[in-house]
Amino acid sequence: EAGVAQSPRYKIIEKRQSVAFWCNPISGHATLYWYQQILGQGPKLLIQFQNNGVVDDSQLPKDRFSAERLKGVDSTLKIQPAKLEDSAVYLCASSLVSSGANVLTFGAGSRLTVL
Amino acid sequence: DAKTTQPPSMDCAEGRAANLPCNHSTISGNEYVYWYRQIHSQGPQYIIHGLKNNETNEMASLIITEDRKSSTLILPHATLRDTAVYYCIVRLSYSSASKIIFGSGTRLSIRP
Numbered sequence: 715e716a717g718v719a720q721s722p723r724y725k726i727i728e729k730r731q732s733v734a735f736w737c738n739p740i741s742g743h744a745t746l747y748w749y750q751q752i753l754g755q756g757p758k759l760l761i762q763f764q765n766n767g768v769v770d771d772s773q774l775p776k777d778r779f780s781a782e783r784l785k786g787v788d789s790t791l792k793i794q795p796a797k798l799e800d801s802a803v804y805l806c807a808s809s810l811v812s813s814g815a816n817v818l819t820f821g822a823g824s825r826l827t828v829l
Numbered sequence: 830d831a832k833t834t835q836p837p838s839m840d841c842a843e844g845r846a847a848n849l850p851c852n853h854s855t856i857s858g859n860e861y862v863y864w865y866r867q868i869h870s871q872g873p874q875y876i877i878h879g880l881k882n883n884e885t886n887e888m889a890s891l892i893i894t895e896d897r898k899s900s901t902l903i904l905p906h907a908t909l910r911d912t913a914v915y916y917c918i919v920r921l922s923y924s925s926a927s928k929i930i931f932g933s934g935t936r937l938s939i940r941p
Contacts, residue, residue, distance in 0.1 A: 718872075747929075756916060756931035757873065770928060805872050816920070818865075818929060820872025 716740065718821035720806050726827045732794035735824045739788070739808030745769075746783055747818065748791050749805040757805055763789065793826075801828045832856070833917045833932055840938040847904040849935050851917030854898045860921055862893060864902045866913040867934070873916060876902065912939045 719738040727733050739746050744765050749757035760779065761771040765786040774781065778797070783789040793800055803823040809816055834852040841847040853862060861880050865873040877884055877891045879900075884891045890903040904911050916934040921927035 749931075756914075756933050759928060759930065762928070807872070815878065816861075816927070817863075817875045817878070818873070820874070822870075823872050 718806055718808055718819055720804075720821035720824050722824055723822065724825050724827075726829065727796055728829050729798055730795040732792065733796060733826060734793075735791045735804050735806075735826075737789045737791070737806030737821060739806070740810070740819055743808035743810045743819075744786070745809045746789050747807040747809075748781055748789070749807065751803045751805055751823070753802070760791070796826075796828045798828050801826055832919050832930065835915070835917055835932060835935045837933065838936045838938070840940055841904075841907045842940050843908060844906055847907040847911065847937060847939070849902040849904075849915050849917075849937065850899065851902070852899045853917070853919050856897050856919050860919045862891065862897075862900050863918045863920060863929075864889070864891065865916045865918065865931075866911075867916070868910075868913045873931075876915075907937075907939050909939050909941065911937065913937060 721736050725733055746763045748760045750760050751757045760774045761781045762769040763783040766783045779793055781791045803825050805820055805823045807818040807820040809818045861878050863878040864876040866876055867873040876888050877886055879891045879893055893900045914934040914936050916931050918929055920929050
């Protein structure tokens, strides 16, 4: 089966600019997650979707970050305006609850550098 | 905050068993223990999960104590490719709405 696709892999922008990341989950996976991973730290959950509805966005800085999952399939995470501290890898994951297992499959991530 | 505690780093000789501990003293009765690992520049990868019985798959074994307050991930014959950060997580298995919160994990280094 095809994995979780993310793009772009790398992005360099200046502070106050905007950026968007795209994620295409595994086909049939209803749940989609966006994580932020700062160098040296574990991934931090930003937002979790169930189909096209938001389950949890308590850690999403809503003054600058937004995310949508139209039609319950692929998703876009946007940052506007970017700050230096947004430099991180943005990981997308999807999951399907099956036979008692609720396993996340991650994409390779999008590395953002804010100058 | 993560509900698990792991040592920040460990090392192991190639070919030997790597035993990675995890404390989850506040685990509830319907929460499972999951292990993931993250190799440099990649997204985390699922390894194994369990509720209360020991589990084994092609990648590793998971040993959960009887009181379920701690567990150990065992890589039976570590190779250089097992060098990664290993994350222990507890979450509800049957609920897709349950959060999955990563701690800082254990950085495992395999010595040649």
